[in-house]
């Protein structure tokens with residue numbers, strides 16, 4: 008029946024027609040090779056397939072891939088022999104290819120004899136990034152064949168596919184390397200393939216190279232042979248069964264360091280030759296992490312080696328290619344002289360993240376991109392679990408709340424999306440790598456783990472990983488694995504799945520009584536938004552109500568009811584009272600509910616340690632009670648509870664549920680606070696207002712707010728030393744506080760920073776400043792012409808990516824718009840400032856009150872270039888849009904943003920970021936309408 012499918016489709020669609028409705032999808036696609044060889048009169052053939060997803064009746068089993076990159080001509084040629092399993096008779100093989108020039112295609116039967124003595128016609132469908140190969144002889148159902156394709160292309164210019172990167176040696180020589188980044192849909196730029204996550208296959212890679220280079224791929228090299236012309240060919244071992252997006256190869260002249268894990272896996276860190284001294288920390292981390300995951304997942308890492316490599320040009324942070332994870336230099340290289348404690352934490356978390364993917368993502372992969380959260384949400388959450396276990400001193404747990412806050416931030420705007428959402432074309436798929444998949448995914452997993460208990464959660468995910476190894480999974484598969492912690496067999500044979508001490512826990516009741524985990528989790532995964540739980544005291548009861556929390560719309564707004572309609576969550580509530588030390592639990596599944604707490608209770612704090620993904624509002628004087636409690640006895644609550652109260656209060660202020668002065672009163676207790684997390688949360692809230700207000704013409708309020716912040720935090724600012732001493736928490740607080748104090752023109756801070764900068768200048772940049780305060784010092788130094796110029800010079804020659812990123816930030820703090828403009832131009836040019844840093848550069852310039860209009864105009868002017876360089880749906884494009892509009896707060900600016908989006912309508916309509924940007928500006932406009940006067944009055948009262 009399917010044999011006719013090709014012909015049927017052929018008569019219904021014409022290739023140009025099929026392409027037309029999505030022709031604008033890839034504005035940045037390179038031109039396709041036109042006028043392919045057309046043997047056998049392929050002119051008469053039409054493209055046989057009209058959908059974006061490939062037909063399922065041809066299954067790739069094994070790829071034999073040969074590649075020959077030429078780092079002088081900056082191009083590559085290759086051939087691939089794909090063993091396919093044909094499941095329905097057909098004349099066509101349809102697979103992915105993008106920007107490749109196909110020079111020859113043939114099909115062999117299982118005995119390796121040609122089905123046709125002619126070269127086969129290859130049809131292209133560029134807008135779907137597909138090719139169709141026509142076999143005059145029917146490929147029969149149930150048989151296996153070999154599909155052989157020869158191809159070539161230029162090494163890509165951007166950051167996707169098989170792309171070129173360069174670096175400069177200390178003698179000024181430029182060297183070239185070639186590396187890959189395929190996720191989500193760019194393997195097809197390097198070789199023709201079935202580029203969808205559920206087409207898992209084995210890969211055997213061979214790479215030709217000059218002897219002065221090395222080559223790396225997912226697996227170790229099994230042999231290297233001389234192939235003439237002075238070339239060598241490395242043959243890599245056959246891989247495990249895996250998705251195409253995880254294939255990787257690199258040809259470079261890097262050096263490495265190696266160590267072995269307890270189970271004998273060889274771990275190596277690769278970096279450009281002069282940077283290999285910066286690799287030792289990553290090596291230590293990677294070995295520890297692999298050992299940790301081996302044990303936590305109770306499944307051995309299945310490959311014999313794991314290489315981690317720092318690629319000088321890398322768009323995102325890192326990529327989890329199986330056995331060959333790739334990193335931005337700042338995500339892997341730790342330089343003891345210039346890397347700060349935050350840099351160290353970042354590297355540790357990134358490695359923890361990519362290595363978690365070796366199980367979550369590589370071993371078990373989501374069926375389709377709509378559920379990329381099964382990869383990214385887990386990897387983000389595992390960062391916390393693994394770093395906490397391997398590097399407890401880093402106190403990574405202190406950051407988890409921020410992951411949840413980030414999720415709440417975007418999920419409380421109407422532009423958010425459910426964690427699991429449809430995504431078909433590459434632009435849609437790329438946009439799935441966002442806060443919802445990562446941060447909300449992680450935060451919802453945190454809630455689930457807490458609900459089920461650590462042990463039940465861990466067993467459940469191990470069950471999931473085992474059951475779906477080398478396969479693909481759906482959300483439902485995860486819920487089933489988690490809920491089924493006792494297997495039927497174990498249960499019947501009377502095995503105890505929980506120790507007796509755990510039997511009394513709620514988790515046992517929930518899991519054991521077959522709580523409908525799916526129904527509960529669907530409310531978090533398939534529904535967008537975050538719930539607002541409003542609590543009121545009524546005698547011995549706590550009354551509860553849940554609504555969807557929106558920061559832009561109030562109940563009085565006509566839009567309110569339509570935006571609330573149909574939203575309901577199954578919320579695993581927790582709370583604490585002054586009456587006992589127990590954490591109480593209650594599963595809230597209805598819109599309103601009530602809990603008996605007793606008359607004698609004086610305060611109730613809901614969402615203990617923010618283990619739940621919801622915002623809490625204490626109505627009817629409830630916030631006053633909290634304010635009083637914090638002032639009288641703040642340690643009655645954990646630091647996480649205090650931090651969460653501060654966060655929730657200011658979210659509610661933005662949403663208009665709480666007045667600003669109440670929020671400001673709540674943080675009044677911070678003068679007594681000694682824990683850095685709530686301190687930074689309070690400071691961050693004030694700083695956020697300051698950043699918005701300093702960009703408006705509100706000189707008086709800006710000045711008063713600045714004075715207030717400095718006066719309020721005076722004691723703690725004065726306690727800081729300008730050194731790298733102390734615990735991780737102390738170091739982090741110091742770094743943030745001093746940066747802020749100098750940014751607010753605090754005279755003692757400026758003086759101290761100027762002094763340090765002078766010493767640094769005198770040493771001609773050879774003196775190493777304390778790493779945690781270097782950024783603050785550089786930012787002050789950058790205010791003088793000479794300082795700025797010296798910093799730019801050091802930026803240009805520094806061999807530490809950590810140092811460079813601090814300097815770049817400092818350079819963007821200049822108040823001189825000419826200098827800011829120069830930076831943007833340098834970023835666009837991509838030489839002194841690499842293109843990989845352009846989006847964060849734009850973001851940082853936009854943060855500066857003198858630069859925010861400049862950055863916005865720059866984006867408007869260079870929009871086409873930016874889209875071409877970073878691809879439409881990429882994280883960079885989103886952050887450029889959101890970063891340059893995020894500080895606008897007037898109706899005029901809103902209109903201006905709308906006007907620009909209108910002018911790029913076709914692209915704007917495909918981007919979620921444009922909706923997010925508009926929601927953001929709207930939120931800021933309302934913030935000013937609601938709060939500016941209150942703030943003005945409140946500040947006047949403080950003076």
Ligand code: BES
Pocket residue numbers: 190191323324325326327356357360361364383386437440882
């Ligand atoms: N799988 C991603 C890399 C990626 C990002 C692919 C975007 C396609 C689109 C990788 O595991 C990742 O999440 N990288 C992060 C850094 C990480 C520490 C969170 C990134 O690149 O931002």
Ligand code: ZN
Pocket residue numbers: 360364382383386
């Ligand atoms: Zn990831």
